[in-house]
Amino acid sequence: MGAYHYSLMRGGLVHRLLHASGTLQRTRHLSVWLAVLLLVLALVPLLLLTAQAGTLWPTPEAAPGHIALLADYDTLARLLIALPLLVLTAPRADALLRGAVRQLTRSHVVHAVRAPRLEALLEHVRTQRDSWLPEAVCLALAFAPAWSGAPVAGVLPGLDDWRFHGASPSAAGLWFSAVAVPLLRLLLLLWFWRFLLWTLVLWRLPQVGLDLHPQHPDRAGGLAFLGRAEMRFSPLAAAGGIMLAGAFLNQMLHQDQTLYGLRHLIAGYVIGSTLLLIAPLLLLAPALIHAKRHALYRFDALGSRAARVFDQRWRVGGEARADGDSLLDHNDASAYCDFGGVYQGVSAMRVIPLSRWNMLGLALPALAPMLPLLLVAMSVDELVAKLMGLLA
Structure with missing residues (x-):
């Protein structure tokens, strides 16, 4: 039971890929290293490509209404804040959820006679977590839209921005659509998959039998x-x-x-x-x-x-009674x-x-x-x- 985890880094296809790449060897600050790696992979090429194209920051020579990368607060919020947040908060969430499962098994909420049912439920959920198929689906959902030829979306309708060079997508826009957005989407899908696993525990828990x-x-x-x-x-x-x-x-x-x-x-x-x-x-x-x-x-x-x-x-x-009480x-x-x-x-x-x-x-x-x-x-x-x- 103590090995039961809910984590973006442990269990499933992504965990196996990280293990195969040797990334898991840095276990002490794994989430920090992953956050930095994903941030560099998603944002640094955008900075270099837009700097080369002259669309990194607003300039007087730019066309009226043109949105540069550093003036695109939607992209900056996604890549600079939301993406690292999802990685850095995963270990803490994992530890606290693991504590909740430990409390579930030690607080006698489930009667001792029905403890094997609870063990079977947790084993079933752990098997689902370690399966390669759900996270493979997450990978497909994250990268398939961009890699299947979906058009690059602009920052705001009716305005020119750094994602385009004239009427065609810029190199930075293609990188944003094919790499940066799918990475963020993958993290969100992995979080939602863990959320569904936790929901499965709560759904099946009354069937196990609760001693309330x-x-x-x-x-x-x-x-x-x-x-x-x-x-x-x-x-x-x-x-x-x-x-x-x-x-x-x-x-x-x-x-x-x-x-x-x-x-x-x-x-x-x-x-x-x-x-x-x-x-x-x-x-x-x-x-x-x-x-x-x-x-x-x-x-x-x-x-x-x-x-x-x-x-x-x-x-x-x-009033005093007859017996004096x-x-x-x-x-x-x-x-x-x-x-x-x-x-x-x-x-x-x-x-x-x-x-x-x-x-x-x-x-x-x-x-x-x-x-x-x-x-x-x-x-x-x-x-x-x-x-x-x-x-x-």
Whole structure:
């Protein structure tokens, strides 16, 4: 079980290719080396080719409306930020997901009698992870569009840019379309494949058989750690937000688009990406609803019995009884209050193992890349003045 991993670097076809190339020998800083390698492979040829063609940076001699590489914030956001982010965050996500699987096997969420079923499930998912076919499909989906002769897309419709030389694609545009974009697309597809594997675990987990405890203090039947584990896929939302922010920045600077006009797209992306990432947790909702409903039935009956016994014994309230006993001389009231606290905890149990902080941990990475757009839409002085006006 300890060898079970979710990683972009371990398991599958890509892992075998990295192992064959000797890249895995640098295990200490593997993600850093891979990020630098992919960044150099994707971006450095673009810099050299556009410098040779005179389209690296804006110049007075350039045609009006022409977009140089260093003024193409969409491309820079994709290659300089999103691509390294997906590589550098993979090892940390891998370690935390591995911890969640370890917690799943050690927290008695699955009864010991059904532990072999859980072992079989994890073995099945590990076999899927190590299969060459899914990642071969990812490679095909990443590189096939460009290598099949698909036309090079411009930065913005109606504007000339560094990706073209006249009416035909430039050398830099061809490299961007055939190498840089497919590399980024491959990383995204690999992340989504790992996300699907994790979804498979959550989908099959109720079939294994969960031993849930609605009175658990985490208010999720003992499954709150799965909500924290889901946050490990927030780099997907962050990478998408970075790419959208770059595209929106191009529209604002080169097409006079306003931030107000983009508000629906921004809100739609933040909400949609958050819902997509929490969707696998909904697979656990039926089991949690069932456990909560039956626990409430049991605690309702127990509460009625406890209230009846308490009322019969202390019907006289706080007055001293004939035998001299008083409510203050016994722990009945304390026990009754403790039972009330347990019942309130069961009533407040969440039917999805997701807290508001987990939700924020998924939504903020999608929203944070959009915040620099505020600095383009208004000056720093205007932004500070508006904020002070809201706080005053």
